[in-house]
């Protein structure tokens with residue numbers, strides 16, 4: 001199977017993604033079968049899960065609507081990157097509220113976004129913290145009359161409905177109802193969508209990549225309810241998977257990333273999919289994945305953001321001493 005999707009043409013509705021089997025002595029020893037669902041390959045710029053999160057917007061654009069869209073993110077945001085690309089492809093105005101300062105060094109992400117016509121406005125850390133506060137949003141609505149506001153990461157009811165269709169990628173294959181489905185969690189829209197669409201026999205494990213605590217579960221339930229989906233149960237969060245916080249990269253993780261890429265030949269991004277892989281392996285060692293299980297992991301893309309961390313990966317990996325995370 002190969003990822004086959006038409007790009008800026010009339011079929012943003014469905015997509016087939018391939019599954020890369022992960023063969024390793026480690027998984028064989030624990031008698032589990034592991035596959036990586038390659039939605040990272042569906043589109044070169046609207047990367048991985050962002051394609052599904054933006055799917056309802058893409059469908060509106062294809063039917064001729066031309067909204068102006070404003071959203072939020074950091075200086076390496078995969079979401080703003082994807083949104084800027086969509087804006088350029090369909091000729092709509094986009095605006096990114098960026099956590100940072102214009103005097104800071106630019107990033108390859110911000111340069112791409114600007115090249116694709118996204119207008120950038122910088123918010124200080126304090127301002128950015130208020131991004132979901134009703135008072136802030138009310139001021140924004142007045143200042144940017146007529147603009148549609150997408151929350152950070154694009155996580156809203158539409159994103160849940162879009163990500164629900166990730167399951168269509170495996171329909172009819174032997175991965176259609178795995179025992180476990182594992183995916184990284186940032187703002188939660190992707191995970192909530194995966195939960196909304198899951199077969200009842202599948203356990204979904206979300207791996208928050210930042211320290212969320214109970215707010216993580218709360219956030220998933222909130223998104224399900226915004227999308228008017230009743231909680232099907234059969235899911236949990238692996239809170240140990242954050243490895244110290246958002247974009248924190250231990251030496252051990254850095255070494256794991258390089259060895260994984262060498263062995264499997266699939267690039268991971270250090271912020272999301274790397275931590276998801278590490279969390280799965282730890283669950284396996286801890287006996288939290290029953291022998292005989294089939295485990296499907298979501299390769300949610302995000303490789304443009306990897307550009308910003310490569311030197312940290314190399315420095316970290318070369319400083320690492322000790323046994324590998326397998």
Ligand SMILES: *Cc1c(COP(=O)(O)O)cnc(C)c1O
Nearest residue numbers: 186187188189190272300301302
């Ligand atoms: C944005 C992103 C996520 C997180 O998705 P949420 O819906 O915000 O939880 C996961 N993986 C990658 C590669 C991403 O870019």
